[in-house]
Amino acid sequence: MTLHLAVALDGAGWHPAAWRESPADVFSPAHWAGLLAEAERGLLDLVTIEDALGLQSTLPDGPDDRTDQVRGRFDAVLLAARLAPLTTRIGLVPTATTTHTEPFHVAIGIATLDHVSGGRAGWRPQVSPRASEAAHFGRREFPPLDQVLNRPGGADLSADPHVRDLFAEAADAVEVARRLWDSWEDDAEIRDVATGRFLDRGKLHYADFAGRFFSVKGPSITPRPPQGQPVVAALAHARLPYEFAARAADVVLVTPHSAGQARAIVEEVRALSPDLKIFADLLVFLDEDGQAARRRKARLDELDGAELASDAAIFTGTPAELAEVLLEWRRTGIEGFRLRPGALPHDLFRITRGLTAELRRRGAFRHAYEAATLRGLLGLPRPAGRYAETAP
Amino acid sequence: MTRRRVHLAAHFPGVNNTTVWADPRSGSQIAFSSFAHLARTAERGGFDFFFLAEGLRLRELKGRIHDLDVAGRPESLTVLSALAAVTDRLGLAGTVNATFNEPYELARRLATLDHLSGGRAGWNVVTTSDAFTGANFRRGGFLDHADRYERAAEFVRLARRLWDSWEPDAVAADREAGVFVRPGSIGEVEHRGRHFSIRGRFTLPRSPQGRPVIIQAGDSDEGREFAAAEADVVFSRHGGLAEGKAFYADVKARLARYGRKPHQLKIMPAATYALGDTEAEAAENAAVIRRQQVSPQTAIAFLEQVWGRDLSGHDPDGPFPAVEPDLSSDLSQGRVAIKDRAGVAARWRALAEEKKLSIRELVIEVTGRQTFVGTPQSVARQIDEHVQAGAADGFILVPHLTPGGLDDFVDRVVPLLRERGAVRAGYTGTTLREHLELE
Ligand SMILES: Cc1cc2nc3c(=O)[nH]c(=O)nc-3n(C[C@H](O)[C@H](O)[C@H](O)COP(=O)(O)O)c2cc1C
Numbered sequence: 155m156t157l158h159l160a161v162a163l164d165g166a167g168w169h170p171a172a173w174r175e176s177p178a179d180v181f182s183p184a185h186w187a188g189l190l191a192e193a194e195r196g197l198l199d200l201v202t203i204e205d206a207l208g209l210q211s212t213l214p215d216g217p218d219d220r221t222d223q224v225r226g227r228f229d230a231v232l233l234a235a236r237l238a239p240l241t242t243r244i245g246l247v248p249t250a251t252t253t254h255t256e257p258f259h260v261a262i263g264i265a266t267l268d269h270v271s272g273g274r275a276g277w278r279p280q281v282s283p284r285a286s287e288a289a290h291f292g293r294r295e296f297p298p299l300d301q302v303l304n305r306p307g308g309a310d311l312s313a314d315p316h317v318r319d320l321f322a323e324a325a326d327a328v329e330v331a332r333r334l335w336d337s338w339e340d341d342a343e344i345r346d347v348a349t350g351r352f353l354d355r356g357k358l359h360y361a362d363f364a365g366r367f368f369s370v371k372g373p374s375i376t377p378r379p380p381q382g383q384p385v386v387a388a389l390a391h392a393r394l395p396y397e398f399a400a401r402a403a404d405v406v407l408v409t410p411h412s413a414g415q416a417r418a419i420v421e422e423v424r425a426l427s428p429d430l431k432i433f434a435d436l437l438v439f440l441d442e443d444g445q446a447a448r449r450r451k452a453r454l455d456e457l458d459g460a461e462l463a464s465d466a467a468i469f470t471g472t473p474a475e476l477a478e479v480l481l482e483w484r485r486t487g488i489e490g491f492r493l494r495p496g497a498l499p500h501d502l503f504r505i506t507r508g509l510t511a512e513l514r515r516r517g518a519f520r521h522a523y524e525a526a527t528l529r530g531l532l533g534l535p536r537p538a539g540r541y542a543e544t545a546p
Numbered sequence: 547m548t549r550r551r552v553h554l555a556a557h558f559p560g561v562n563n564t565t566v567w568a569d570p571r572s573g574s575q576i577a578f579s580s581f582a583h584l585a586r587t588a589e590r591g592g593f594d595f596f597f598l599a600e601g602l603r604l605r606e607l608k609g610r611i612h613d614l615d616v617a618g619r620p621e622s623l624t625v626l627s628a629l630a631a632v633t634d635r636l637g638l639a640g641t642v643n644a645t646f647n648e649p650y651e652l653a654r655r656l657a658t659l660d661h662l663s664g665g666r667a668g669w670n671v672v673t674t675s676d677a678f679t680g681a682n683f684r685r686g687g688f689l690d691h692a693d694r695y696e697r698a699a700e701f702v703r704l705a706r707r708l709w710d711s712w713e714p715d716a717v718a719a720d721r722e723a724g725v726f727v728r729p730g731s732i733g734e735v736e737h738r739g740r741h742f743s744i745r746g747r748f749t750l751p752r753s754p755q756g757r758p759v760i761i762q763a764g765d766s767d768e769g770r771e772f773a774a775a776e777a778d779v780v781f782s783r784h785g786g787l788a789e790g791k792a793f794y795a796d797v798k799a800r801l802a803r804y805g806r807k808p809h810q811l812k813i814m815p816a817a818t819y820a821l822g823d824t825e826a827e828a829a830e831n832a833a834v835i836r837r838q839q840v841s842p843q844t845a846i847a848f849l850e851q852v853w854g855r856d857l858s859g860h861d862p863d864g865p866f867p868a869v870e871p872d873l874s875s876d877l878s879q880g881r882v883a884i885k886d887r888a889g890v891a892a893r894w895r896a897l898a899e900e901k902k903l904s905i906r907e908l909v910i911e912v913t914g915r916q917t918f919v920g921t922p923q924s925v926a927r928q929i930d931e932h933v934q935a936g937a938a939d940g941f942i943l944v945p946h947l948t949p950g951g952l953d954d955f956v957d958r959v960v961p962l963l964r965e966r967g968a969v970r971a972g973y974t975g976t977t978l979r980e981h982l983e984l985e
Contacts, residue, residue: 174721181717181751183630183662207651209732209747217732217747222724225732226717226750229658235627236662239578255651258602258682259621266620270578270628290650292743343618347568350843353613358604371681373604373611377576377618457724 156520157480157513158490158532160247160433161193161505163498164204165224168437169451170212171458172497173224180224183236189499190237193244196506197520199531200245202278202387202492205230207254208287215299216286223458231263238271245528247276247387252324254282254291258370261331268379273527276385279328279402281320283311312394319367321398326365328386328402333361335383336539337373359541381529382536389435391465393422400426404534407433407492411467413482420487431532434488435466436479439496440504444471451496466494473508481518490532552933552968553812553940553982554960555595555639556588559948562599564818565616566838566946573949575616578628580949585629587949588636591956592972594981595637595668595759596629597781597942598622602646603679605880607847608856612880614844616948623655630663637978639668639761644698645675646683649742653705656758657750665754665977670761670781673698673769678879695768697741702760702776704737708748709757711735717751759978774800777811778984781942785815785917790937812982817917817929817941821954825920832919835946836910845906848913851878852887852894862906866898917941926962933968 165180166173178185193201209225211218230248238246246267250260260277268275282288285296302314311317339357346354361372387405390396399406406423410416416434423432441447447470455461462468469476480491493509495501513519525531559565560575567575574580585596600622605612622640629638638659642652660667673694677687689697716731736745762769762777773780774797784793793815798808820835822828840848842862850857854872871891876883884890898908918925932938945951963969975981 173719173726174724179719181661183664187631207654207749209749219729221727221729223726225727226712228661228750229655231624232627232655232658232662235624236631238628239582239631254648256646256683259647262621263624266624269576269620270581270625272578286746290744290746291648292745293648338618345567350568350841351613352567352616353611355611355613358611368684369681369686370683371603375602375604375618376620 155518157484157518158199158431158433159505159510159513159519160200160202160245160490160492161198161502162202162204162435162492162494163189164494165210165227165498167497167501168464168494169454169458169462169496170223171454174457175450175454176497176500178498181226181228186233186237187240189502190241190244192499192502192506194241196510197523198244198506198510199490200247200276200528202247203230203233203249205249205251206280206287207251207282207290208284214303215284231267234275235267235270238267238274241274242272243274243523243526245274245276245385245531246271247278247385249278249280251282252279252327253320254287257327257330257368258334260327261334262374262376264331264384265335265374265376265379268381268384269376273380273529275379275381276387276528277331278387278389279324280389281317281324283317283320312392318394321394323367325398325402326363326367330361330363330370332383333363333540334370334372334374335379336537336541337361338378339539339542340378340382343377378539381527382539385528385532385534387433396423396426399423400430403430405431405433405490405532407435409435409466410483410488413486416483416488417486424487431489431534432487433490433492434483435492435494437462437464437466437468437494437496438476438501438505439468439470440473440476440501440508442472442508444475447471454497462496464494473504474512476509477512477516477518480513481516484518549967550933550939551970551983552930552963553814554591554593554969555597555637555814555940555942556584556593556952557597557599557816557942557944558584559945559951560599561601561616561619562944563615564839564944564946565948566835567616568838568841569947571950572947575948576618576620578625581620581625581629582632583949584952585633585636587952587956589633591952591960592970593636594940595639595666595978596626596633597670598626598640600641600643600672601880602643603682603880606878607850608877612847614841614847623659626667627659627662630659630666635666635973635976635981637666637668637759637981638663639670639759639978641670641672641763643675644671644673644701645689645694646679646685649701649704650708650744650746650748653708654749656705657709657753660753660755660758661750665979667753667755667758668761668779668978669758670763671698671702671777672763674882693741695764695772699772699776700739700741704739704742704744706757707735707737709752711748712751714752755977755979759982759984770797770800773797773811774806775804778979778982779812779814782813782815783915785817785915785938785941787932787935787937790815790932791935794936794938810984812939812984814940814942815917815938816944818915818944818946819918819925819955820916821920821922821925821958823921825924828920832916836914836916839946840906840910840913842906845909848909849905851881852884852890854887860905863904866895866903866905866908922958922962926959926966926968929959929963930966930968
């Protein structure tokens with residue numbers, strides 16, 4: 155059975171000093187087009203694109219004034235759309251916040267990405283807990299994040315009412331998006347010359363969502379996307395986001411640091427949802443010689459002035475060693491991986507050429523794209539519209 | 547006097563009431579291939595930009611979704627970003643509402659489009675705001691009619707501050723020295739205004755155009771004033787010669803108040819056209835298009851919008867209705883309101899009686915706004931004459947067919963415009979601002 159492989163793209167890579175050794179110009183479309191072409195050449199399932207409504211920072215909240223790291227980032231949905239016509243098979247999963255962006259705008263943006271890519275769109279919904287980002291909108295006041303992080307009881311954010319509200323709002327936002335994607339039945343456009351009707355209005359439905367945080371009437375202005383519903387993939391590190399993912403997402407991206415942890419997380423998530431796809435995130439430095447990979451990471455750590463820290467496990471070694479780790483974790487129930495390349499394009503090349511070859515040798519990765527849509531690649535069925543059945 | 551250059555743009559004929567869908571040549575209004583086809587055609591014709599309208603709620607009539615016209619469109623900036631991948635020079639302009647968006651986020655998306663297109667982004671700032679559209683958004687219908695342009699103006703000025711907040715050379719990306727951004731080159735923006743209160747730093751370097759081209763499409767006094775103060779292009783409905791000249795003179799005269807010169811604001815009315823090998827054939831083609839645009843059902847629906855009454859019992863090919871309009875009810879939602887419905891109804895009735903028109907014939911007559919009808923030669927001449935006469939700086943062409951509706955114009959009229967020296971022989975710049983000669 156093929157293992158699912160995603161790559162997370164951000165700047166010049168996930169090491170904050172990666173740009174120092176990378177030829178990449180992160181603000182050039184050609185940089186991104188090159189990465190996508192390579193990822194598709196490697197037959198990967200999808201790429202994710204990071205985003206946030208604030209400047210990158212080493213601080214939990216607000217800008218840090220560092221000048222030695224990449225600062226600045228494109229809107230991820232637009233970047234994904236810019237790359238869609240340059241590729242034909244790979245999934246495109248941009249990040250967009252559920253906290254500040256209007257759910258209606260996100261829903262039609264992702265639906266549009268699905269239309270322009272011929273059914274390859276996904277969405278990584280993300281909450282924006284930072285007070286500094288809320289200040290970019292000036293409509294809501296958030297407590298400073300270090301106050302949230304330093305609450306009595308430690309870093310279990312799910313105990314914080316602010317964070318709980320953000321996740322409840324996120325669940326509503328995804329629910330609205332799904333209702334809007336379903337709000338046009340697949341065959342709502344009839345072009346019936348005899349009656350003069352372009353639409354069959356019986357096949358258009360109001361979303362009629364009213365929740366704690368907002369209400370949305372609908373229907374969408376955008377016809378149902380090719381996949382019916384684009385794929386929703388949520389990053390989750392703890393119980394509260396697992397619950398969010400189980401309720402709202404098709405794929406959950408988790409961050410175990412060992413096979414043992416992977417097993418425990420899979421059990422916890424499976425108890426919440428039987429059919430959520432579980433991917434594990436790993437930050438990777440890869441070279442044909444494991445020593446070279448370790449030296450490269452150490453060099454970047456030194457340039458940055460600190461050892462790399464990450465929410466995900468950090469792997470440093472050869473593609474063959476990584477293949478072993480992935481297969482071991484797969485035995486715990488992990489179905490796919492989202493690899494975060496330490497440096498671009500270097501580690502992406504090691505993934506698309508080295509790792510995929512190693513996995514193929516072990517019968518664990520595809521030899522050709524077997525489906526034209528992202529849902530197809532992930533083995534997710536195309537959902538019937540929720541309103542279609544209720545029609546007389 | 548030196549000749550004025552004619553600027554041309556292409557409106558994507560998706561959702562609007564001039565788009566003909568019943569024609570066998572009519573294709574998808576949502577498939578990306580349709581957008582790519584029209585954009586490539588416009589680029590082949592050396593057009594300044596490709597233009598998308600926006601509506602954030604499906605239109606309704608008599609409390610039900612309007613099912614007669616083309617409906618269903620993509621999110622403007624997302625589809626434009628995809629078009630940036632399949633075009634090289636064409637400007638990419640999208641309509642995005644200033645009422646149901648927030649400056650930080652939209653400024654960021656527009657700057658992204660400008661980067662991703664190499665400086666080809668344009669933003670048509672519209673202000674349509676009402677509870678009907680607001681039902682799709684957090685705040686609902688929160689803004690009074692009178693405050694719309696005030697918010698829009700504050701929005702644009704704030705967006706401009708965000709776009710300007712990174713020094714032009716902020717990104718050093720000096721690998722040896724380890725300096726990605728020059729110290730102090732990302733400014734902090736702090737704004738306290740009537741509509742927005744924000745503080746922070748922007749997340750994108752200055753884009754190729756510095757700021758995207760600003761387009762405005764409102765007609766009221768406030769709208770014109772806003773255009774004079776903030777816009778680079780006005781998209782107007784005044785395509786005719788006399789009304790075009792009046793509008794042009796009025797808007798250009800407002801510029802001085804803002805310290806601006808006439809050439810800094812380009813006025814580009816919407817224009818439709820019908821071509822033929824002879825004048826008679828063109829007129830015949832125009833008539834056929836009009837009948838396609840106004841189906842029997844559309845004729846009744848049109849009248850209902852003015853009458854405020856259900857007229858579905860009336861025969862579209864029969865006489866004009868005898869009943870009086872109900873001015874207390876408005877059956878239409880999601881369109882720009884028709885002003886003075888009583889007066890409109892009276893004029894239409896008089897016209898129908900005088901010319902003995904059926905309902906459908908009357909609607910065809912009063913809603914016709916074909917700007918240019920003729921042979922390619924005469925259409926090229928008319929377009930050029932409008933511009934030389936000071937009725938426009940160019941036109942935003944609204945073809946009636948998706949996606950091939952511009953093919954004949956680009957194949958047959960553009961070469962003649964080039965021969966006349968009315969349009970550029972090809973692109974001379976790379977940015978939309980350069981195409982529009984906005985400096
Ligand atoms: C030529 C033209 C095109 C317009 N296109 C749009 C559009 O695509 N979406 C929209 O919401 N409003 C559109 N509008 C509406 C205007 O933004 C504005 O809200 C409306 O004209 C009322 O403003 P006014 O009183 O200044 O005319 C358009 C208006 C004109 C004149």
